[in-house]
Amino acid sequence: MAALRRGVFGFRSFRLSSFLLNSSRQKVVSRDRVPFLFRCNYSKLALGIGTGLCAVPFSQKSEDLTHEALIKRAVSLVTNSANTYLSQTTLALVDTLTEYTKALYTLISIQKRYVGLIGKMNPNEEDAIWQLVIRSRVEVNEKQEDCKRFESNWMNAVNLSERAAEAAYVAGADQASVFARSHLQMAQTQVEEARQLSLKAERMLAEVQADEIRRTAQQAETSESAAGLEEEIPDAYLRED
Template sequence: MQAARQSCSCLTGVIVQGRTNFLLSSSKMASLRRGLSYINFIRSTVCALGSNKLTRQQFLRLPETVRTNIVPFSVGSGLCAVPFTQQAEQLSHEALIRRASNLVTDSANTYLSQTTLALVDSLTQYAKALHTLIALQRRYLATIGKITPAEEDSIWQVIIAQRVEVGDRLEACNRFETNWMNAINICEMASEAAYSSGAEHASVTVKSHIQMAKVQVEDTRQISKDAERGLAEIKAEEIQRMAEYSSTRDINVEDIPEAYLRED
């Protein structure tokens, strides 16, 4: 009998425990359903708060228990709204203007770099063409009175072609210099705009790029100026040598007896 009583008590305990677990699971399911209903209610309430004044007042009159139960779900769902809030703060007018000024300075720096490269390259090619012309002029001066007229004509054809190339190179320099000056002006305006919008770093960067570009162009321009000076000197020497050669040839012609100059 005692064993039977213990078996009955154990069976009763199992039944009570199973009934308790069932009730607990049922309560959990009820809480989950209640939470889902709260979430759906919050969604509909948020959509209606901005347009329906009556619904807003009804929401404010909710019981305290409902409000406390809504808080955890609203916090959980509000995690997705945090980045949007931060993004809205970053998309102010001042921030957008700073971003735009940074883009302008970047584009201006790119334009300045390209025009500076083009101008420096054109000035370098112009200086090379000038040095080639100077070498041809010196070669011609060294052969005055020592070559035949046909050879002299061939040399002059080469010199004339080189002078045409020098003119083309100079025209390219003038064209690229116009673009470069426009880039300088744009960069200066972009620097002022960036400074006024609060992007001081971008403004300083543009100013430094302007200074570097001016130094590069000035150094290359000095090389071309030296070549132009050398060409001017060789032209002056050519004029002097041609005058001396002409006077010498006239004197030699006058010294020749007339009998040698008269044809039979």
């Protein structure tokens, strides 16, 4: 029985060895044949790939690399940067002018209230409302200084945008020049509108302050007249006696 098993095992090993040997021969033959049969096609494929790579166009055409084209591209970048600078300074100035205008109207409201109460307040009430007036005036002055600072930056941005637009026009970048000039006009319009609102508030404040001076003078005259009458009454009584 053991001998039979050894015989069967040996026969199976022999078949496996024969199968592996035949497979290796077929692989050798295939390896020998494949390069020979594929050599021509492989050469054609390599040539095709090389030709295809040579036929791929560059991302930039030759006319885009001339001095004129590069100058136009550079001046377009300059105008874009100038427009961004102008936009930021315009936004800052318009916001600051708006805050300044609000502070002016707050002061106008307080001073109108004070003018309406002239001669009707006791010293404590007058002192309290004057404290409000003083704080409001301080805020107005601070906002006005902010407007001056941002207006200086805005003027620099305007000058830069004008020069950038002119440079773009000279370089032949007409589209960049037109866009820069239109952007500049829009910024100037926005600032002018905000500035007109603040000027209107300043005129109203000046009118209220003039009214305050007039009412204060009238109140002073009334107080002096009342004091004069009080001094004359004892003399009249004395004359009657």
